[in-house]
Amino acid sequence: MTDWNCARTEESLSDYLDGTLSPAEAAAFSAHAGGCDACGKLVAQVGGLVHQMRALDALEVPPQLIPKILDSTLGPRHTQSAGWRRRFAWIPQLWQPRFAMGAVTVAATLLIVLYTAGLSPAKLKKADLSPANVFRTANRQVHLTYARSAKFVNDLRVVYEIQTRLQPDAEPSPSITPAPAPQQNSQPPSVNPQEKSQTSPHPGHSEARNGTMLASLINTNWAGNFAAIMLADATRSPR
Amino acid sequence: MEPDAQLVQGCLRGEGPAWEELVRRHTRRVFNLCYRFTGNSTEAEDLSQEVFLRIYRTLASYRPAFGAFPTWLTSVTRNLLVDHYRRTRRDRLTDSIEDAMPKLENKQSAARTPDKLALASELSGQLQHGLSRLSPELREAVILRDLQGLDYSEIQSVLAVPEGTVKSRINRGRIELARILEEMGLRPQN
Numbered sequence: 311m312t313d314w315n316c317a318r319t320e321e322s323l324s325d326y327l328d329g330t331l332s333p334a335e336a337a338a339f340s341a342h343a344g345g346c347d348a349c350g351k352l353v354a355q356v357g358g359l360v361h362q363m364r365a366l367d368a369l370e371v372p373p374q375l376i377p378k379i380l381d382s383t384l385g386p387r388h389t390q391s392a393g394w395r396r397r398f399a400w401i402p403q404l405w406q407p408r409f410a411m412g413a414v415t416v417a418a419t420l421l422i423v424l425y426t427a428g429l430s431p432a433k434l435k436k437a438d439l440s441p442a443n444v445f446r447t448a449n450r451q452v453h454l455t456y457a458r459s460a461k462f463v464n465d466l467r468v469v470y471e472i473q474t475r476l477q478p479d480a481e482p483s484p485s486i487t488p489a490p491a492p493q494q495n496s497q498p499p500s501v502n503p504q505e506k507s508q509t510s511p512h513p514g515h516s517e518a519r520n521g522t523m524l525a526s527l528i529n530t531n532w533a534g535n536f537a538a539i540m541l542a543d544a545t546r547s548p549r
Numbered sequence: 550m551e552p553d554a555q556l557v558q559g560c561l562r563g564e565g566p567a568w569e570e571l572v573r574r575h576t577r578r579v580f581n582l583c584y585r586f587t588g589n590s591t592e593a594e595d596l597s598q599e600v601f602l603r604i605y606r607t608l609a610s611y612r613p614a615f616g617a618f619p620t621w622l623t624s625v626t627r628n629l630l631v632d633h634y635r636r637t638r639r640d641r642l643t644d645s646i647e648d649a650m651p652k653l654e655n656k657q658s659a660a661r662t663p664d665k666l667a668l669a670s671e672l673s674g675q676l677q678h679g680l681s682r683l684s685p686e687l688r689e690a691v692i693l694r695d696l697q698g699l700d701y702s703e704i705q706s707v708l709a710v711p712e713g714t715v716k717s718r719i720n721r722g723r724i725e726l727a728r729i730l731e732e733m734g735l736r737p738q739n
Contacts, residue, residue, distance in 0.1 A: 375576060
């Protein structure tokens, strides 16, 4: 084995370190490495490196890696806390504006319904919640509302009737507003019904005066108007 | 090998705990291989995750006749690493390696302590630096043999190259790595 050279040493270095060279080759290798400085140094270096690499501990796995792998393969983990989190996952969604708006609208609607049913939440008592009481208050409220609206419609009907009866009389006198000014002693056009009742039955009531009453009745509140119209109607009826 | 085969069977029956156990048993091996090859912990994590995702999807195609489960796992990992290497080759070439190197050396010299643990991690870091300068063919061969402890026949089936090629790559890889480390001013002790 005299033809053993540096290239061959390098080539069979791992076999030498692994101990897989034949005894004759191993002897020639050792002889060359012992005589050649460069090869001797290389053998020592590579031998030391292999030894160190094998002695090196494997790196620890980052703690989040295994959970990440399990999450990406099995899906989100089914740990206890995850279970609870999933069960209440819908709660944060309620804070979204559209759900909040919806909840507020529902609350407002309920309040309105309760109010119209005569149940003020501030004055609500336990007894008010019994079905009989709820029915009674609701029934009462419905009747009250019906009575009020019926009254309102009737009142309106009266007003319109009077208006239509007065209409042909008002037509001949086109200027009705300037006329009452001197006679009424600078009273505002909206006169209260008591004064009317005192002034209206006076004899010599002109058509123009009826006209002013109609004008004033349009300005005053409808309850007052109603009284005034009834009076005006009374004065007109004998004719 | 026997427990691995049982776990694989369990996974194929759809048992979650079997898969979890399989992952726990082999994550360290996969992560180390990825880290030693890429030299980057974040990349290694992402790649490990990708490896197990691929294993999870292709587990039905695994046959014990192909070899032991760890060998199959290693070859899946290695194939992904090679794909990753090809994908990111252009990015690496545009990155200035020379710019990054002095920084790394400064950091290492600053962190020099007499602590044995620190010395071990320093050696690990220097080794990592040396590995990153090896060609990928030589790097993977050295990692599989000397850091992962695979034998020649296992490496042969992972790399899908003849045994002679495996041997010569490991040998050349070791010699080059020793020379790189010497260039870096490191002399491994026996």
